[in-house]
Amino acid sequence: MTALPRWADLVLLPFVSLLVALLAAGGVVALVGQDPLLVIQVLVQGAFGSARGLSYTLYYATTFVFTGLAVAVAFHAGLFNIGGEGQAIMGGLGTGLVALWWSALLPAWLMLPLMMIAGALSGLAWAAIPAYLQAYRGSHVVITTIMFNFIASSVLVYLLVNHLRPKGSMSVESAEFAASAKLPGMHLALGWLGLDWPASPLNLSVLLAALAALLMYLFLWRTRAGYRLRAVGASPGAAEYAGINGRHQVLIAMSISGALAGLVGMNEIAGVSGKLLLEFVSGAGFTGIGVALMGRNHPLGIVLAGILFGALFQGGAEVAFEVRGFSRDMVVMLQGFIVLFSGAMTYVMAPLLARGLGWVSRPFAKLAKVANSGVSHG
Numbered sequence: 001m002t003a004l005p006r007w008a009d010l011v012l013l014p015f016v017s018l019l020v021a022l023l024a025a026g027g028v029v030a031l032v033g034q035d036p037l038l039v040i041q042v043l044v045q046g047a048f049g050s051a052r053g054l055s056y057t058l059y060y061a062t063t064f065v066f067t068g069l070a071v072a073v074a075f076h077a078g079l080f081n082i083g084g085e086g087q088a089i090m091g092g093l094g095t096g097l098v099a100l101w102w103s104a105l106l107p108a109w110l111m112l113p114l115m116m117i118a119g120a121l122s123g124l125a126w127a128a129i130p131a132y133l134q135a136y137r138g139s140h141v142v143i144t145t146i147m148f149n150f151i152a153s154s155v156l157v158y159l160l161v162n163h164l165r166p167k168g169s170m171s172v173e174s175a176e177f178a179a180s181a182k183l184p185g186m187h188l189a190l191g192w193l194g195l196d197w198p199a200s201p202l203n204l205s206v207l208l209a210a211l212a213a214l215l216m217y218l219f220l221w222r223t224r225a226g227y228r229l230r231a232v233g234a235s236p237g238a239a240e241y242a243g244i245n246g247r248h249q250v251l252i253a254m255s256i257s258g259a260l261a262g263l264v265g266m267n268e269i270a271g272v273s274g275k276l277l278l279e280f281v282s283g284a285g286f287t288g289i290g291v292a293l294m295g296r297n298h299p300l301g302i303v304l305a306g307i308l309f310g311a312l313f314q315g316g317a318e319v320a321f322e323v324r325g326f327s328r329d330m331v332v333m334l335q336g337f338i339v340l341f342s343g344a345m346t347y348v349m350a351p352l353l354a355r356g357l358g359w360v361s362r363p364f365a366k367l368a369k370v371a372n373s374g375v376s377h378g
Contacts, residue, residue: 046318061310067288083145085285091262094122123262131254203271
C-alpha cells in the first residue's frame with residue numbers, strides 16, 4: 001500500500017473525511033424528509049453568519065481544543081486517554097474550590113492564575129493515577145481512565161450536594177464566586193480596545209487554548225523531551241533500546257494530558273458560570289476524542305477540528321430552532337458521522353486516497369522524467 005504524503009495525511013484526508021461524513025449525513029437527512037442544503041445553509045449561517053454566532057462557536061471550540069489536545073498528547077506516547085471527561089471534572093473542581101476559598105480575599109490578577117494552576121494540577125493528579133497503574137502495575141489505561149470518569153462525576157455530585165451547596169438552596173450548585181474569580185468576556189476585552197462586540201459566553205480562555213496549542217506543538221516537535229515521548233509512542237522497544245525510560249514517558253504524557261483537560265474549568269467555570277455546576281463538562285471529554293481524530297493529533301488540526309465541532313454545536317442549535325422537524329438528535333447524528341469517518345473509516349479511505357493521488361501524479365511524473373531525459377541528452 002502506498003503511504004500518503006505528510007501534507008495529504010494532515011490536510012487532504014481530514015477534508016475528504018469531512019466531505020464524506022457530510023454526504024452520508026445529508027443522505028440520512030433527506031431520508032427523513034428534510035432538505036440537506038437548507039440544513040447546511042442554516043447551520044453555517046448560525047455558526048459563522050454573525051458576530052454573536054461566531055462567538056458561541058469559538059466558546060464551544062475553546063473547550064474542545066483543551067480536551068482534543070489532552071487526547072493527542074497521550075496518543076503520541078502510544079496511550080489512549082479516554083479519561084478527559086473525568087480529568088476536566090476534577091480540573092473544574094480544583095478551579096472552583098480555589099475560587100470559593102479565596103476569591104473574596106484576593107485580587108483578580110492573582111486569583112485567576114491561581115485558579116488556572118489549581119485546575120491544571122487537579123486534572124494532572126487525576127490522570128497521573130491511571131498512568132502510574134499502567135506504567136508500574138500493568139493496568140490498562142483505557143480501562144482505568146473510563147472508571148475514573150465515573151469516580152470523578154460521583155465526587156463532584158457528593159461535594160455539591162453535601163458540602164458546597166448553600167444552605168436552603170435546592171439547586172445542585174455552589175455559591176457564586178466573588179468578582180475577582182470571573183474571567184473577562186471577550187466582548188469586555190475588545191471593548192477595552194475600543195471595539196464593539198456582542199455579549200456572549202466567549203471569554204479570554206480562548207487565548208489560553210490557542211497558547212496551549214502552540215506550546216504543545218513546540219513541546220512535541222521542537223524539544224528533546226517531546227521527541228522522547230513520540231519515540232516511545234512510535235516504537236516502545238526501539239525507544240527502550242535507545243535508553244528512553246518508557247515508564248517515565250507514560251507518566252509525563254498522561255500528566256500533561258490531564259493538565260490540559262483540567263483547563264476546561266477556566267472556560268466553563270471562571271469564564272461563564274462563575275460557580276460550580278453539576279454538568280459543566282457535558283461530554284466535552286468524549287468530544288475531544290473526535291476532535292483529536294479529526295485533527296490527526298496535530299495542534300493546528302485540533303484547533304481547526306475544535307472550531308468545526310464548535311460550529312456543529314452552535315449551528316446545530318440554530319438548525320433545531322429554525323428548521324421545523326429537525327431535532328437536536330439529528331445534530332448529534334451528524335457529529336457521529338464525522339467521528340466515524342475521521343476515525344475508523346480513515347483506514348478505509350486512506351489507501352483509496354493514496355491510489356487516487358498516485359493515479360493523478362503519474363502523468364506529471366512521466367513528463368518530469370522525459371524533461372530530465374531531454375536535459376541530460378542535451
